[in-house]
Amino acid sequence: xxxxxxxxxxxxxxxxxxxxxxxxxxxxxxxxxxxxxxxxxxxxxxxxxxxxxxxxxxxxxxxxxxxxxxxxxxxxxxxxxxxxxxxxxxxxxxxxxxxxxxxxxxxxxxxxxxxxxxxxxxxxxxxxxxxxxxxxxxxxxxxxxxxxxxxxxxxxxxxxxxxxxxxxxxxxxxxxxxxxxxxxxxxxxxxxxxxxxxxxxxxxxxxxxxxxxxxxxxxxxxxxxxxxxxxxxxxxxxxxxxxxxxxxxxxxxxxxxxxxxxxxxxxxxxxxxxxxxxxxxxxxxxxxxxxxxxxxxxxxxxxxxxxxxxxxxxxxxxxxxxxxxxxxxxxxxxxxxxxxxxxxxxxxxx
Amino acid sequence: xxxxxxxxxxxxxxxxxxxxxxxxxxxxxxxxxxxxxxxxxxxxxxxxxxxxxxxxxxxxxxxxxxxxxxxxxxxxxxxxxxxxxxxxxxxxxxxxxxxxxxxxxxxxxxxxxxxxxxxxxxxxxxxxxxxxxxxxxxxxxxxxxxxxxxxxxxxxxxxxxxxxxxxxxxxxxxxxxxxxxxxxxxxxxxxxxxxxxxxxxxxxxxxxxxxxxxxxxxxxxxxxxxxxxxxxxxxxxxxxxxxxxxxxxxxxxxxxxxxxxxxxxxxxxxxxxxxxxxxxxxxxxxxxxxxxxxxxxxxxxxxxxxxxxxxxxxxxxxxxxxxxxxxxxxxxxxxxxxxxxxxxxxxxxxxxxxxxxxxxxxxxxxxxxxxxxxxxxxxxxxxxxxxxxxxxxxxxxxxxxxxxxxxxxxxxxxxxxxxxxxxxxxxxxxxxxxxxxxxxxxxxxxxxxxxxxxxxxxxxxxxxxxxxxxxxxxxxxxxxxxxxxxxxxxxxxxxxxxxxxxxxxxxxxxxxxxxxxxxxxxxxxxxxxxxxxxxxxxxxxxxxxxxxxxxxxxxxxxxxxxxxxxxxxxxxxxxxxxxxxxxxxxxxxxxxxxxxxxxxxxxxxxxxxxxxxxxx
Numbered sequence: 017x018x019x020x021x022x023x024x025x026x027x028x029x030x031x032x033x034x035x036x037x038x039x040x041x042x043x044x045x046x047x048x049x050x051x052x053x054x055x056x057x058x059x060x061x062x063x064x065x066x067x068x069x070x071x072x073x074x075x076x077x078x079x080x081x082x083x084x085x086x087x088x089x090x091x092x093x094x095x096x097x098x099x100x101x102x103x104x105x106x107x108x109x110x111x112x113x114x115x116x117x118x119x120x121x122x123x124x125x126x127x128x129x130x131x132x133x134x135x136x137x138x139x140x141x142x143x144x145x146x147x148x149x150x151x152x153x154x155x156x157x158x159x160x161x162x163x164x165x166x167x168x169x170x171x172x173x174x175x176x177x178x179x180x181x182x183x184x185x186x187x188x189x190x191x192x193x194x195x196x197x198x199x200x201x202x203x204x205x206x207x208x209x210x211x212x213x214x215x216x217x218x219x220x221x222x223x224x225x226x227x228x229x230x231x232x233x234x235x236x237x238x239x240x241x242x243x244x245x246x247x248x249x250x251x252x253x254x255x256x257x258x259x260x261x262x263x264x265x266x267x268x269x270x271x272x273x274x275x276x277x278x279x280x281x282x283x284x285x286x287x288x289x290x291x292x293x294x295x296x297x298x299x300x301x302x303x304x305x306x307x308x309x310x311x312x313x314x315x316x317x318x319x320x321x322x323x324x325x326x327x328x329x330x331x332x333x334x335x336x337x338x339x340x341x342x343x344x345x346x347x348x349x350x351x352x353x354x355x356x357x358x359x360x361x362x363x364x365x366x
Numbered sequence: 367x368x369x370x371x372x373x374x375x376x377x378x379x380x381x382x383x384x385x386x387x388x389x390x391x392x393x394x395x396x397x398x399x400x401x402x403x404x405x406x407x408x409x410x411x412x413x414x415x416x417x418x419x420x421x422x423x424x425x426x427x428x429x430x431x432x433x434x435x436x437x438x439x440x441x442x443x444x445x446x447x448x449x450x451x452x453x454x455x456x457x458x459x460x461x462x463x464x465x466x467x468x469x470x471x472x473x474x475x476x477x478x479x480x481x482x483x484x485x486x487x488x489x490x491x492x493x494x495x496x497x498x499x500x501x502x503x504x505x506x507x508x509x510x511x512x513x514x515x516x517x518x519x520x521x522x523x524x525x526x527x528x529x530x531x532x533x534x535x536x537x538x539x540x541x542x543x544x545x546x547x548x549x550x551x552x553x554x555x556x557x558x559x560x561x562x563x564x565x566x567x568x569x570x571x572x573x574x575x576x577x578x579x580x581x582x583x584x585x586x587x588x589x590x591x592x593x594x595x596x597x598x599x600x601x602x603x604x605x606x607x608x609x610x611x612x613x614x615x616x617x618x619x620x621x622x623x624x625x626x627x628x629x630x631x632x633x634x635x636x637x638x639x640x641x642x643x644x645x646x647x648x649x650x651x652x653x654x655x656x657x658x659x660x661x662x663x664x665x666x667x668x669x670x671x672x673x674x675x676x677x678x679x680x681x682x683x684x685x686x687x688x689x690x691x692x693x694x695x696x697x698x699x700x701x702x703x704x705x706x707x708x709x710x711x712x713x714x715x716x717x718x719x720x721x722x723x724x725x726x727x728x729x730x731x732x733x734x735x736x737x738x739x740x741x742x743x744x745x746x747x748x749x750x751x752x753x754x755x756x757x758x759x760x761x762x763x764x765x766x767x768x769x770x771x772x773x774x775x776x777x778x779x780x781x782x783x784x785x786x787x788x789x790x791x792x793x794x795x796x797x798x799x800x801x802x803x804x805x806x807x808x809x810x811x812x813x814x815x816x817x818x819x820x821x822x823x824x825x826x827x828x829x830x831x832x833x834x835x836x837x838x839x840x841x842x843x844x845x846x847x848x849x850x851x852x853x854x855x856x857x858x859x860x861x862x863x864x865x866x867x868x869x870x871x872x873x874x875x876x877x878x879x880x881x882x883x884x885x886x887x888x889x890x891x892x893x894x895x896x897x898x899x900x901x902x903x904x905x906x907x908x909x910x911x912x913x914x915x916x917x918x919x920x921x922x923x924x925x926x927x928x929x930x931x932x933x934x935x936x937x938x939x940x941x942x943x944x945x946x947x948x949x950x951x952x953x954x955x956x957x958x959x960x961x962x963x964x965x966x967x968x969x970x971x972x973x974x975x976x977x978x979x980x981x982x
Contacts, residue, residue, distance in 0.1 A: 073805075073806055073810070073813060076649070077815075089815055096803070096814065096815075098815075098816045098817075099815060104668065106638070107641025109645060110641070111645025111648070111653060112645040113645075114631065114645075115645070115651035116804075116806065137641070140638065144631070332631075333629070337626055339626060340625065343593040344646075344651040352589055352764075355764045355765065357617065358762055361762065365576055366401075
């Protein structure tokens with residue numbers, strides 16, 4: 017872990033289409049443990065935002081409590097961030113999103129923050145189809161309190177403490193698909209090649225986009241008996257396929273063999289090109305997605321990639337039919353009915 | 367046989383089964399009397415149930431304008447077999463007992479000091495109407511018709527009220543008018559002159575309104591420009607958000623598109639409800655939530671965050687009887703301490719205490735200004751009695767030249783113009799309030815990381831004890847600023863020389879004012895102070911200091927406001943004497959007088975004179 021980041025930048029460092037350099041998407045130096053999977057995810061977020069590209073100040077970073085929830089300090093310095101209370105990021109994100117629909121909302125949470133204390137808020141954000149990219153940095157344990165099992169720890173998995181976890185684990189992706197989330201994916205912090213395009217697609221998806229990122233805890237849950245260790249994940253990982261994310265303005269330059277790819281057009285015209293690995297996956301079928309997750313689980317494999325995608329999904333604003341003007345930009349004249357209307361209201365109470 | 371003979375000064379109680387549409391009929395009765403210019407106070411005393419349990423509705427008629435609930439029933443309309451005997455026994459001697467004589471009165475009803483008015487309501491109703499659903503509703507209108515005759519209520523007022531109520535359903539209006547006539551005619555034929563209670567029209571300015579506090583809170587939120595509401599249904603606050611939605615659908619629809627200029631999220635629980643309001647406020651929209659005691663308990667954690675991270679949020683607490691689930695449909699002022707100090711650590715919250723719907727409206731508007739000016743939660747302390755019952759009050763008013771106070775917020779131009787580095791928690795004006803920014807304001811300036819962890823002036827994480835302490839001291843300074851901004855307590859001097867004072871707030875006010883009039887009639891002069899907000903302004907200290915004995919009248923068991931005064935105001939506890947009502951029913955003047963009288967006789971804790979209230 018280094019505490020000093022060199023200020024030197026290559027004079028010809030690339031700029032993106034908006035004129036920003038990658039540094040404009042960075043944050044403070046991480047204080048997480050050296051080798052923490054979460055830092056890789058932070059880097060992938062920086063890369064994804066730089067590549068899409070988004071304007072850094074148009075992103076809102078939200079989190080709960082825990083190691084994962086500290087990370088918004090480590091990326092996107094120019095974005096407003098909100099480190100809320102344990103398990104309550106989704107409600108803060110809901111309110112913030114209602115106030116201004118024009119910003120990009122990125123929620124970061126952990127497995128304790130999501131699958132235990134925040135389970136209620138998590139599933140209801142899914143139900144509402146909040147326009148939020150919800151990244152779970154999933155390490156199967158409570159890091160900040162030194163390694164207790166979390167609810168996503170696999171049954172029988174052992175943390176550094178040694179005792180096997182006696183309880184059933186929660187699969188956040190299966191749950192999200194079942195609850196109607198329009199974009200569900202699983203990534204691995206050690207696979208940036210896959211994670212960056214996943215994040216890019218998720219950030220541009222309208223409605224909730226869940227990415228459950230397996231992110232090993234090097235300090236407490238990286239031992240040989242753990243199913244969330246780097247080694248275990250690398251040995252058991254299986255991807256739905258590799259894919260490219262093609263933003264609206266870009267031309268598709270690579271052609272793939274017919275039949276092996278699936279192109280899914282997103283609401284803004286962007287396209288996701290999927291190159292299938294696992295038996296003809298149709299990522300737009302909810303039932304197939306659930307079947308496949310279960311089948312892979314039975315095999316002891318960890319399925320990653322885009323698991324389910326509904327390109328037609330709507331977000332909360334569409335469901336509520338709110339005005340296209342962000343609510344926080346409405347003027348008093350647009351909001352206050354005025355004295356004459358109040359006189360009429362009074363008359364109804366006489 | 368004794369007979370109560372009274373004009374415009376009595377209590378009528380309706381004993382019904384809930385879920386039978388009785389509340390709207392009983393409200394019609396209250397409305398008619400109000401429209402005759404006579405002050406009325408309806409109180410719905412209902413069960414936490416949807417259908418089949420006993421429910422009562424009391425209407426106090428008071429020509430002299432006393433608006434508190436009054437105990438003692440002069441006339442009961444008994445249509446609930448389950449409580450018939452109890453209802454019979456609770457009428458005052460010389461009072462009147464109108465019952466549905468389709469079934470005969472039980473044998474144990476044998477009082478000889480009661481005037482019984484037997485009307486076969488069910489029989490009359492079934493003879494006239496065939497639709498079973500309508501029968502249930504119209505039976506209620508029949509007794510209203512009978513009351514109109516017995517009490518001499520203006521017929522035209524009643525028929526106009528019914529026609530107005532069913533303006534869009536003329537057929538229903540017709541059956542209602544028919545039912546009214548049936549009751550009226552039956553009473554005229556069988557009980558002419560049987561009742562000594564009468565309504566006599568009074569001159570009125572026509573200005574005052576009859577409104578429930580929850581509608582007024584909702585209107586306050588509409589007028590204050592609130593756009594986001596996060597909520598979770600809980601009695602008795604539910605109708606706040608329901609009314610907000612109703613008014614928003616009327617006044618907040620974008621004409622060209624039909625789209626909504628508001629977002630209401632029914633959350634999964636109160637934790638999320640206030641989280642939504644906080645998230646929206648943080649992002650620059652005016653937002654609120656409404657709840658009651660159990661919800662307030664759940665919201666405590668987030669209130670602490672909003673206090674410490676300095677995020678405006680408006681919370682409307684419509685209090686009910688606790689502890690725990692308590693009596694969900696009964697009223698109390700028992701969340702005072704919980705609201706004042708909600709959440710762990712050193713937290714304090716601004717509280718507002720409306721005493722009638724007019725003030726609910728004004729304080730709701732003020733709450734949004736205060737929350738944004740002070741960047742902190744503001745909690746409006748209403749209660750079930752205020753929120754769900756209709757109250758006679760001054761009309762709501764709005765000044766079109768009024769502008770919202772959005773507080774200290776920097777826009778892009780202001781950020782550009784800053785001569786020095788901006789710090790989210792940097793107090794540059796000395797009032798403890800710092801400048802904030804909304805997300806997305808500027809490409810490179812004004813972003814910060816909001817956190818509930820300890821932070822320095824630039825919102826960076828710190829565990830430095832000096833910096834932490836500096837931040838907490840600044841929050842204390844902000845609290846002093848709040849003291850100057852919240853509405854001042856309202857002092858009324860009845861006698862410049864009396865040594866006795868009374869402090870009260872919210873729905874206790876009407877009963878307290880009446881009690882003080884009753885005591886004044888006995889020669890006891892008491893000065894008044896009605897609290898409107900916490901923190902307390904200097905006028906509270908002035909008032910307490912200048913009286914030797916101060917009664918603190920409130921509706922909870924533990925004298926919560928008294929405790930708050932002692933804790934925050936550093937007053938000698940012995941000087942502040944609790945007068946309490948906590949049975950869940952709205953407090954009455956008689957309760958207050960009964961408790962104050964023995965206290966007046968007790969020796970003065972600070973001196974050797976008897977605090978009789980008489981001039982020395």
